[in-house]
Amino acid sequence: xxxxxxxxxxxxxxxxxxxxxxxxxxxxxxxxxxxxxxxxxxxxxxxxxxxxxxxxxxxxxxxxxxxxxxxxxxxxxxxxxxxxxxxxxxxxxxxxxxxxxxxxxxxxxxxxxxxxxxxxxxxxxxxxxxxxxxxxxxxxxxxxxxxxxxxxxxxxxxxxxxxxxxxxxxxxxxxxxxxxxxxxxxxxxxxxxxx
Amino acid sequence: xxxxxxxxxxxxxxxxxxxxxxxxxxxxxxxxxxxxxxxxxxxxxxxxxxxxxxxxxxxxxxxxxxxxxxxxxxxxxxxxxxxxxxxxxxxxxxxxxxxxxxxxxxxxxxxxxxxxxxxxxxxxxxxxxxxxxxxxxxxxxxxxxxxxxxxxxxxxxxxxxxxxxxxxxxxxxxxxxxxxxxxxxxxxxxxxxxx
Numbered sequence: 001x002x003x004x005x006x007x008x009x010x011x012x013x014x015x016x017x018x019x020x021x022x023x024x025x026x027x028x029x030x031x032x033x034x035x036x037x038x039x040x041x042x043x044x045x046x047x048x049x050x051x052x053x054x055x056x057x058x059x060x061x062x063x064x065x066x067x068x069x070x071x072x073x074x075x076x077x078x079x080x081x082x083x084x085x086x087x088x089x090x091x092x093x094x095x096x097x098x099x100x101x102x103x104x105x106x107x108x109x110x111x112x113x114x115x116x117x118x119x120x121x122x123x124x125x126x127x128x129x130x131x132x133x134x135x136x137x138x139x140x141x142x143x144x145x146x147x148x149x150x151x152x153x154x155x156x157x158x159x160x161x162x163x164x165x166x167x168x169x170x171x172x173x174x175x176x177x178x179x180x181x182x183x184x185x186x187x188x189x190x191x192x193x194x195x
Numbered sequence: 196x197x198x199x200x201x202x203x204x205x206x207x208x209x210x211x212x213x214x215x216x217x218x219x220x221x222x223x224x225x226x227x228x229x230x231x232x233x234x235x236x237x238x239x240x241x242x243x244x245x246x247x248x249x250x251x252x253x254x255x256x257x258x259x260x261x262x263x264x265x266x267x268x269x270x271x272x273x274x275x276x277x278x279x280x281x282x283x284x285x286x287x288x289x290x291x292x293x294x295x296x297x298x299x300x301x302x303x304x305x306x307x308x309x310x311x312x313x314x315x316x317x318x319x320x321x322x323x324x325x326x327x328x329x330x331x332x333x334x335x336x337x338x339x340x341x342x343x344x345x346x347x348x349x350x351x352x353x354x355x356x357x358x359x360x361x362x363x364x365x366x367x368x369x370x371x372x373x374x375x376x377x378x379x380x381x382x383x384x385x386x387x388x389x390x
Binding site for chain 2: 050051053054056057058059060061062063073075077080083103105109110111112113114115116117118119120162166168173175176178179181182
């Protein structure tokens with residue numbers, strides 16, 4: 001439960017996220033255009049998101065000065081098709097999939113003596129997906145605690161209200177994505193009341 | 196000069212790196228197979244490395260306990276072709292290109308109250324390239340301080356000796372790349388004396 005809380009809070013602090021299960025390179029270079037769900041509507045855990053487009057990483061990010069989650073990195077990825085549309089328009093298309101991976105931070109190892117590097121342990125994985133045919137409000141969050149498929153996070157959770165109130169573009173925290181922010185600024189797609 | 200020192204030290208602390216200038220997606224899905232050089236042998240600054248495969252990020256990494264570089268993230272990318280070969284074999288092919296981007300770390304902004312996120316400013320960019328036809332020892336480092344083409348870092352610099360002495364696979368710091376380390380371990384490609 002602690003892990004769940006950690007990952008959920010970290011996700012709200014950073015992003016909007018969602019996921020596919022396919023590689024971003026190779027003979028069949030284009031990843032599948034849709035996330036995969038079970039017959040019951042559970043999302044299958046994305047497998048190859050590390051081969052998507054990288055957006056940013058944070059270190060111990062929190063929206064509460066008093067919150068202490070231990071040392072973790074968060075890495076954010078987006079599916080290449082959605083990234084290409086955003087670069088061209090400053091907007092997220094349908095089937096946008098953002099993923100936040102929460103990964104353990106280590107300090108001492110090999111030649112590293114101070115600061116932090118990323119460890120082997122993935123302690124959280126969350127998805128923010130835009131699919132207007134599947135979700136009434138367009139976007140939905142999913143959180144994975146194991147290899148098992150995940151239920152959609154209920155709309156009553158603070159992820160939704162936090163992203164709606166504070167995220168720069170279409171409920172996503174583009175203000176934390178350094179290469180996308182100037183594109184949204186240029187295209188004029190930032191929510192005016194975003195702060 | 197301070198910026199140069201900062202970036203150089205950070206690169207030695209983290210990686211092996213090199214670069215192309217092409218996108219990792221789109222109709223022409225495969226990035227160019229070679230880096231671009233001027234007639235004089237200077238490397239042109241890679242432009243689209245953020246669309247390559249992400250390997251890891253560090254935060255204030257240093258191989259000296261007393262070293263203080265200020266707060267920076269380092270993000271490491273590799274060209275997709277080399278990544279695919281590494282995943283299959285645990286080894287880097289010719290034309291491997293690793294890039295380390297040193298980016299400013301910010302703390303207060305939007306809803307973030309503690310920890311750090313990545314800012315707009317790229318304060319260092321370095322490349323580690325494997326090109327056995329071009330370089331006598333196979334690999335070479337380049338450092339960019341502006342948009343201008345860069346000279347190869349001389350072999351007398353400590354980057355080379357540090358990578359040779361401590362890097363896990365073929366002079367690259369795979370021990371800091373959490374998704375590649377288990378591949379190298381499985382394939383048995385880690386230098387035995389690596390530490």
